Amino acid sequence: MKKFFTIIGGMGTQATESYVHLLNKRTPAHNDQDYLNYILVNHATVPDRTAYITDPENNPSPLPPLEEDIQQQSKLGPEFFALPCNTAHYFYDQLQSVTDVPILHMPRLAVGAIAKKFPHARKVGLIATKGTLKDKVYDKEIADAGYEIVHPTDEIADETMDLIYKGVKEQDYVDPKLYHHILNQMVNELGSDVVILGCTEISVAEERAGNHxxxxxxxxxxLVDESIRLAEKMQKNKAS
Incomplete structure (x- = not known):
């Protein structure tokens, strides 16, 4: 297979499934051949990213298996990598350093979309795993773009972890009331002009319980939209 991209997934599996579902749903296809060429690596046994970032002395690092995935897949010649796990972007620079294949930067894409979709936004809220909140990957991107970041309170952060871990990861379940309650607090209590959904399990919640x-x-x-844009571009280049 030529002119394809690779998805490094499995963090978690339901979130990766959501990414692939949206990818296929949004691809303008009328027959089998119109869909995109990609390889999905569902590496479910990658150690938990948040556990390592918050307590590295007592938890295994996800970096070695992710580096191995990137190096193995790079030998096949993908045009780019998609990494549908926000917290894993803590290791972005190390992962990019082991390959010449570009890795899409999901937090950067998310922050870059604010100006187009919410041009008057100034205060940007973030809901994510405690690992992502601690590693401050989004903080830098938001500050560099000229916005003020709104962090969740400890209570909101705990509720978000329950939504992610006790709901989606453990039971493949989304509590719509909890999800909407979290958003309400971020917008109406903390004054966020826009809220970034900085965890792919929260993206699952948005997909299943949006309606707000x-x-x-x-x-x-x-990330889905950028994956499609680049994949369609390389397919056109192949055709020409």
Missing amino acids: DYPVIDAQSE
Whole structure:
């Protein structure tokens, strides 16, 4: 197979399934051959990213298996990598250093979408795993773009972890009331002009329990759109 991209997934599997579902759903296809060429690596046994970032002395690092995945897949010649796990972007620079194949930067894509979709936004809220909150990957991107970041309170952060881990990861379940409650607090209590959904399990919640008017930027959705844009571009180049 030529002119394809590789998805390094499995972090978690339901979130990766959501990414692939959106990818295929949004691809303008009328027959089998119109869909995109990609390889999916569902590496479910990669150690938990948040556990390592928050307590590295007592938890295994996800970096070695992710580096191995990138190096193995690079030998096959993908045009780019998609990494549908926000917290894993803590290792972005190390992963990019082991390959010449570009890795899409999901947090950067999410922040870059704010100006287009919410041009008057100034205060950008973030809901994510505690690992992503601690590693501050989004903090830098948001600050560099000229926005003020709104962090969740400890209570909101705990509720978000419950939504992610006790709901989606453990039971493949989304509690719509909890999800909407979190968004309500970020917007109406903390004053966020827009809220970034900085975890792919939260993207699962958005997909299944959206139906709201809160201003959000779904990081996974932005990754899907950029994946399609680049894949369609390389297919056109192949055809010409």
